[in-house]
Amino acid sequence: MLRGIPFDSPLYEVDEDRGIEYRNCDAITGFFTIKNDISDLLPEGLKPYSEPAQGGIWISHYSFSTVGEYHEYITVIQVEDEQGDMGYYIPYIYVTNDSALAAGRELAGAPKKLATIGLVKENDVVMGYLERPTGKRLVTFVMKPNTRAAGGLIDFVLPKPTYLYSVRHLPPIKGKGGVTQLIKWYAEIDFHVDPNGEKVIFNGPGTVTYDSPSVIDPVHKVEIDSLMTAVYFQFDMKLGFVDILREY
């Protein structure tokens, strides 16, 4: 088991074989071409997967997980690592749960902060939002899930496993004891299947806006050129670890 502090009552415990498990989740995700040069945000060892670079936004609710119930927002940049694998680098990620925050930061280097995150369904629209602090709207993502998603785009965007990259960092004290590592980890997403045997994935028109940008939480640095797809889906998931690719 991977355990965090305090030693006698860890804030998180993760089974190394089973990973962190999630059940009965739902999410919206938007995949887009990136307008600006985001090489500044990438660590050494990763490069954009395509030209122009592509990225995505994910807003989810995990009704159950082995680190508790929570909402999550993620910005991703599609990258290629030095082994030739495609995956997603995470420059920004927000959660609503302390165990998820600590486990993410300390095990994988997912640079989690706490925020107010919602995934709401009203009439024909599903809306995800990110605020930090509450009332400062950083992102609004609305979409209308009116068509079953089919074809290869979802399998390409969210393969199984989906590789994820982040930088785990323990600051040095008096120049000693610091650690910085590029971590490769993964998400295995199991889409729910309905009684007709179809995956519960819907797409439809969508809009992503960076309503009120903040230099403290600069998610808007990943500028959206063209939104290629907006998807709503229901799923279970597992998170696990692959390797430490680099130590800086």
Place this chain on the structure above:
Amino acid sequence: MLKRSREGLSIPLDASLYGALGAGMVARDAVTEYLNCECVMAFFTTTEDVEGLLPEGMELAAKPPNAAIFIAHYPFSTLGPYYEMFTLIQVDFEGELAYYLPYIYVDNDAAMAGGREVVGAPKKFAKMGIVKYNDLVMGYLERPPGKRLLSITIKPEQRIPDAMVEAFLQEATPIYSIRLLPPIEGGDGLAQLVKWYGYIRLHEDDEERVTYHHVKLGTKRIWGGETTVLYDSPSLSDPVHKIEVKDVLLGAYMQYDMGLRPDKVVKEWRL
């Protein structure tokens, strides 16, 4: 590490959650400041069972051992406003009197991540409060909300004399905790015993202000009185009750400013 973006002390590297450092500074130079704080606290004797919570090389400083609990409110800090509860065990480490920190709770993410990642303060989130009701001040800790792990109730009737304050509360208090980066494959994790300092500067009144004819009160804004410390509803997930309260030596309500500063890594274990 990043190809071109400006890097801070913590992740996300280009939008650091905590730690404003100037050019050329390291974590040891960074002081987190707190203004106009208040807390309820109790200093008490406990059982020798607490020795099991200490890291290798650290001994209990007294027989019976001493410990303390604080529940504080920081309306302003350079990490933002928050509540905090922590337990300290008095120890002797390398011939110096100090405190080991086994349990600590906050309600602010920058404080939580900064504490865990820089000095290994094992912070979790909880619901805390300081309530003033008639003649009483009560601090409480709940996790989750509704599960009352701890309450400290004080009747702050009298200023504590300056000499007694100096005996219990040093201005620069050395604190130890264990910073942990769990191993992923084995051999790539790290545990470090980190030394840091808490600087408590009690608010003070000048002598004239606390002199009433022949009566001269203590100058520091710390009041003692009847104190009750209760572990109302113990929990294995948050076992603060393991630090049993035998005799309360000092219970107080106080007003102060504070600074926290990491000092050094004194010991390291590869995991």
